[in-house]
Amino acid sequence: MTPSLIVSYVGRRAIPFIQLYALYVLGHGEDGPGGGFQGGVIFASSFVLLVLIAGWARARKDAPESIVDPLTATGCLLYAGIGFICILLGGAYLEYEAFAGANATAAAKQHAHHFALIGIELGVMITVTASMVTLYFEMSRPPEERNAPEDGSGDSDGEGADA
Amino acid sequence: MIGFLTLALLVGLAIAAVRVRNLMTATAILGVYSLMMALLWCQMNALDVAFTEAAVGAGISTVLMLAALKRIGIEEHGSTHGPLARLLLRTMQEHEIQRRARGIRPERAATFAALLVCLLFGAVLLYGTRDMPKLGDPKSPANAHPEVAQHYIEESDTEVGPTNIVTSVLGDYRGYDTMGETVVIFTAALCVLLLLRHPQGRRRRS
Incomplete structure (x- = not known):
């Protein structure tokens, strides 16, 4: 299925702006509506557009399984990792003030909150983006892509080892 | 309006x-x-x-x-009837003789049963809303609690920093819940991966 000229022309030019807007939503979450979750969903929607204009197989090359699959877990690990670092620094789990040290000023504590919040929002965004991209790619997988390429090669590898 | x-x-x-x-x-x-x-x-x-x-x-x-x-x-x-209506339909079809004697059509009876259940459930829900506080009522327990809502509104600026209180509640006061939500999203992606990716290939290998 080749998309219409209009879809591919507009889509190609819209994708970078969609991704930039997603990053804006992530960064602007402190002062207005938005945050990691919404930013992640918007970022993922640019990949939906990519599938529409470039086709499933070509888009999967730009967002390969070997990168997107680990990223779904990376965001969670980043979030949980910040919590554990807080414990190592002497605070409670996810107690961001621990980043500023034991007897820090109020301003330093605020800075610690600020950076920890950016960190966890980034974690949320990474997980949401990768998960939504994965969900869309797996749901919209065309029939000719449903047989596993690496599975087939794995089988032939096994036979080769036997011979 | x-x-x-x-x-x-x-x-x-x-x-x-x-x-x-x-x-x-x-x-x-x-x-x-x-x-x-x-x-x-x-x-x-x-x-x-x-x-x-x-x-x-x-x-x-x-x-x-x-x-x-x-x-x-x-x-x-197929049928648009729910499980309850289908059960009723089947029961009535099994007792076909009685149905014919009374002249009731099972499809219509099932529809009425479903409607009855919906109306009853809706009535229960409406009854439940009687106990809810008015929208935006400042005296409602959730808004008037001094250590939760009041605290967030008054102390968020100095304790956390963001001007958007929602962000400080989500990321800081309730950071543990947000982490749980992130794990839920991750789990959803994991389940879809396990269910939908290469089902034929896996069957062939086992």
């Missing part, structure tokens, strides 16, 4: 989404439903929720449903 209009539209859209037989149309209607819902959240000054509703409800979940429809076909097949 606009609130009532939006609510009326929501009810109309919900009925339309259930009545339509073409699932593609139903999905589109659900997308509009989510957008209307986002408007309603805006009207309640819940901008973060409205944003999420518009991005997730009207945007990505509509896309995911369309992707799923491409796999299963866009026409609705």
Whole structure:
């Protein structure tokens, strides 16, 4: 299925702006509506557009399984990792003030909150983006892509080892 | 006034989404439903929720449903009766002799039974709303609690920093819950991966 000229022309030019807007939503979450979750969903929607204009197989090359699959877990690990670092620094789990040290000023504590919040929002965004991209790619997988390429090669590898 | 209009539209859209037989149309209607819902959240000054509703409800979940429809076909097949109505239908068909004697059509009886259950459930829900506080009531327990809502509104600026209190509640005061939500998203992606990726290949290998 080749998309219409209009879809591919507009889509190609819209994708970078969609991704930039997603990053804006992530960064602007402190002062207005938005945050990691919404930013992640918007970022993922640019990949939906990519599938529409470039086709499933070509888009999967730009967002390969070997990168997107680990990223779904990376965001969670980043979030949980910040919590554990807080414990190592002497605070409670996810107690961001621990980043500023034991007897820090109020301003330093605020800075610690600020950076920890950016960190966890980034974690949320990474997980949401990768998960939504994965969900869309797996749901919209065309029939000719449903047989596993690496599975087939794995089988032939096994036979080769036997011979 | 606009609130009532939006609510009326929501009810109309919900009925339309259930009545339509073409699932593609139903999905589109659900997308509009989510957008209307986002408007309603805006009207309640819940901008973060409205944003999420518009991005997730009207945007990505509509896309995911369309992707799923491409796999299963866009026409609705078979009976529209729920499990309870089907059970009643089967019971009545088993006692066919009595049915014929009384002249009751089982399909119609099942529809009435389903309607009765819906009305009863709706009445229970309406009865339950009598105990809820008025929308935005400052004296309601959730808003008046000195250590929760009051504390967030008064201390968020000095304790956490962001001007958007929703962000400081989500990321800081309730950071543990947000981490749980992130893990839920991750689990969803993991389940879809395990269920949908290379099912044929795995079967061949085992």
